[in-house]
Amino acid sequence: MTALVPFFDGHNDFLLRLMKTPAPREETWLGASGRGHLDLARMKASGFAGGLFAIFVPPASDGPPPDFKVLMADPPYALPMPPEMTHTQAQPEALAMAGFLHWMERAAPQDFRVCRSVSEIRTAMEAGIIAGVMHMEGAEAIGPDLDALHLFHDMGLRSLGPVWSRPTIFGHGVPMTFPGTPDTGPGLTGKGRNLVHLCDELGILIDLSHLNEKGFDDVARVSSKPLVATHSNAHALCASPRNLTDRQLHMIRERRGMVGFNFATFYLNADGRADNGTVWDTMLRHLDHLIAEAGEDHVGLGSDFDGCVVPDLIGDVTGVPLLFEAMGAHGYDAPLLGKLARDNWLACLDRCLR
Numbered sequence: 001m002t003a004l005v006p007f008f009d010g011h012n013d014f015l016l017r018l019m020k021t022p023a024p025r026e027e028t029w030l031g032a033s034g035r036g037h038l039d040l041a042r043m044k045a046s047g048f049a050g051g052l053f054a055i056f057v058p059p060a061s062d063g064p065p066p067d068f069k070v071l072m073a074d075p076p077y078a079l080p081m082p083p084e085m086t087h088t089q090a091q092p093e094a095l096a097m098a099g100f101l102h103w104m105e106r107a108a109p110q111d112f113r114v115c116r117s118v119s120e121i122r123t124a125m126e127a128g129i130i131a132g133v134m135h136m137e138g139a140e141a142i143g144p145d146l147d148a149l150h151l152f153h154d155m156g157l158r159s160l161g162p163v164w165s166r167p168t169i170f171g172h173g174v175p176m177t178f179p180g181t182p183d184t185g186p187g188l189t190g191k192g193r194n195l196v197h198l199c200d201e202l203g204i205l206i207d208l209s210h211l212n213e214k215g216f217d218d219v220a221r222v223s224s225k226p227l228v229a230t231h232s233n234a235h236a237l238c239a240s241p242r243n244l245t246d247r248q249l250h251m252i253r254e255r256r257g258m259v260g261f262n263f264a265t266f267y268l269n270a271d272g273r274a275d276n277g278t279v280w281d282t283m284l285r286h287l288d289h290l291i292a293e294a295g296e297d298h299v300g301l302g303s304d305f306d307g308c309v310v311p312d313l314i315g316d317v318t319g320v321p322l323l324f325e326a327m328g329a330h331g332y333d334a335p336l337l338g339k340l341a342r343d344n345w346l347a348c349l350d351r352c353l354r
Helices: 014-020 025-030 040-046 087-107 118-126 147-155 190-202 213-222 246-254 280-294 317-329 334-353
Strands: 007-012 048-055 112-114 130-137 157-161 258-261 299-301
Touching: 007 130, 007 258, 007 299, 007 334, 014 025, 014 048, 014 087, 025 040, 025 087, 040 048, 040 130, 040 317, 048 087, 048 118, 087 112, 087 130, 087 147, 118 130, 118 334, 130 147, 147 157, 147 190, 190 213, 213 246, 246 258, 246 280, 258 280, 258 334, 280 299, 280 317, 299 334, 317 334
Parallel strands: 007 048, 048 130, 112 130, 130 157, 258 299
Antiparallel strands: none
16 A cells, blocks of 8 residues: 555645534544545545645525526626625624634644744644644725724734635735636725735735636735645636736746645636536646746645635545546656655744744
């Protein structure tokens, strides 16, 4: 049996699933339910050694959430974006999900640990303990005075995306359309620039994945830190506004940043379809392109588990070892696999969190 490759994952939405699942949280977390992409048992079985766990406050809705697999199955499409959300609307659920991350540690202290630094991540991984890092996808919960950022930082927040796709008081995200480019609308607001400055000061990574192109460039001007997109793919191969252009990938390389390879099929397929029949060749073409443009020291994984439609070839976190096998068969040697699996993420986090 091939030894597992320990890996660090740049993005998942498990906390949102934990909040939404009606079953007892212990079943969802410890592995008794068998639903979704992630749980502790499957993480341990797959080599999942650590990752960024996203706090994402979903749009308010009177009915069931939209089925993105259906909506994105027949491009072209242009999905309406929900309106801006205030911090008073967003904070209760954001705080609940931050609490869930700490509850996960209390429920399995020998297997999971909330980490606030790269040294803590490495110590946990060396002990065989999964390292969980708090991330926020969309900064609605922070508020205009930024005071809540200090609170979330104390709770462990070390990575923050100023926007999801809907606008915030901090900036503008890319729309959920296909085809399209990330060059849509204005960039950071004045409050957004203040947010970036404070994140730099506190040692919080700024995630560029959902920002539009002008916002990406604004962060590059305002921040002194590496440029990081935790879960994005190559726009040259899939013309989704959520994917990165070659110019953006070059900037990430020049700033010693990072791009996390996203498993979402609508950011992989050339026609933009949400199709779980996506094949290894499609995924490997994106990896090849990201490596060619951003450099092999600046690419890792950003699965988007529990937040997207993934290829059936992967299925859930237990399919990641199959991806590594496909990468090896494609010609990636052991040192490169180690970089893509975890080493690049740890090196970049070390540069960002100081």
